Amino acid sequence: MRLSTTALGWKAGPRRIVEDVTLEIASGETFGLIGPNGSGKSTLLRLIAGLLPRAEGEVRLDGTSLSRLSRRQIARRIALVEQQADTDESLSVRAAVELGRTPWLSALQPLGAADAQIVDQALAAVGMAQMTGAHWPTLSGGERQRVHIARALAQRPRLLLLDEPTNHLDIHHQLALLRLVDRLPVTVILALHDLNQAMGCDRLGVMADGRLIACGRPRDVLTPARLAQTFRVGATALTDPADHATLLRFRCLEE
Numbered sequence: 001m002r003l004s005t006t007a008l009g010w011k012a013g014p015r016r017i018v019e020d021v022t023l024e025i026a027s028g029e030t031f032g033l034i035g036p037n038g039s040g041k042s043t044l045l046r047l048i049a050g051l052l053p054r055a056e057g058e059v060r061l062d063g064t065s066l067s068r069l070s071r072r073q074i075a076r077r078i079a080l081v082e083q084q085a086d087t088d089e090s091l092s093v094r095a096a097v098e099l100g101r102t103p104w105l106s107a108l109q110p111l112g113a114a115d116a117q118i119v120d121q122a123l124a125a126v127g128m129a130q131m132t133g134a135h136w137p138t139l140s141g142g143e144r145q146r147v148h149i150a151r152a153l154a155q156r157p158r159l160l161l162l163d164e165p166t167n168h169l170d171i172h173h174q175l176a177l178l179r180l181v182d183r184l185p186v187t188v189i190l191a192l193h194d195l196n197q198a199m200g201c202d203r204l205g206v207m208a209d210g211r212l213i214a215c216g217r218p219r220d221v222l223t224p225a226r227l228a229q230t231f232r233v234g235a236t237a238l239t240d241p242a243d244h245a246t247l248l249r250f251r252c253l254e255e
């Protein structure tokens, strides 16, 4: 699904949180959103998902304005996993993931065999297939995060929005998730803090003070000048002899 935003903005009272974000993301692209704390990444994801009232500007999905779509139509197209997502405490893992099928069911319609298969696949994709009966309060932070991602996958969106999805995950599950996202045949936008992980995205957008200040291929965006100005770090580029991939080693520029 192709996404375009035009002059997207949002204010909290008098304070401008996101300003004038115009962006084109191609179908199937994995787009990383990076930027310092409080730069507006989560707010931009919520704006793209159509979740914020009084939004300025426009979001278009394959050319159709989000404002012309119902909540249900949007939920069939876009899934968002937020940073501090929560769920009903009494749910089992499987029931939590089944909620992802809601936009595809009519009122009171039970899950069918095809839905159950999609839920199974989503649970397997995040490595939670062995824990389907576990209850929400008993899950670790990383397990909860993986269930949220499974729920989003079960929604079968064409645009997947992930806010710091590797937070809470151990290194194996971080890498497995990034590989999964990379292989998904859908458009993905993910907010990331780990700039080495961000290097694996097709393109990056850099947020600072609510504005999109740079956009392009990772190596063109993560320049020494950008890292110094926006992230206040210096970096040395190292080459992994195993596959010649470039890794950045950071150092703080200020005391």
Ligand SMILES: Nc1ncnc2c1ncn2[C@@H]1O[C@H](COP(=O)(O)OP(=O)(O)OP(=O)(O)O)[C@@H](O)[C@H]1O
Pocket (backbone or CB within 6 Å): 012, 017, 035, 036, 037, 038, 039, 040, 041, 042, 043, 044, 207
């Ligand atoms: N509903 C709100 N009301 C008031 N201020 C808000 C609201 N939502 C976000 N903000 C403020 O807007 C700024 C941007 O927040 P946002 O969560 O979008 O940043 P972020 O780039 O995702 O940050 P982080 O990297 O720390 O997760 C922050 O200063 C935050 O305090």
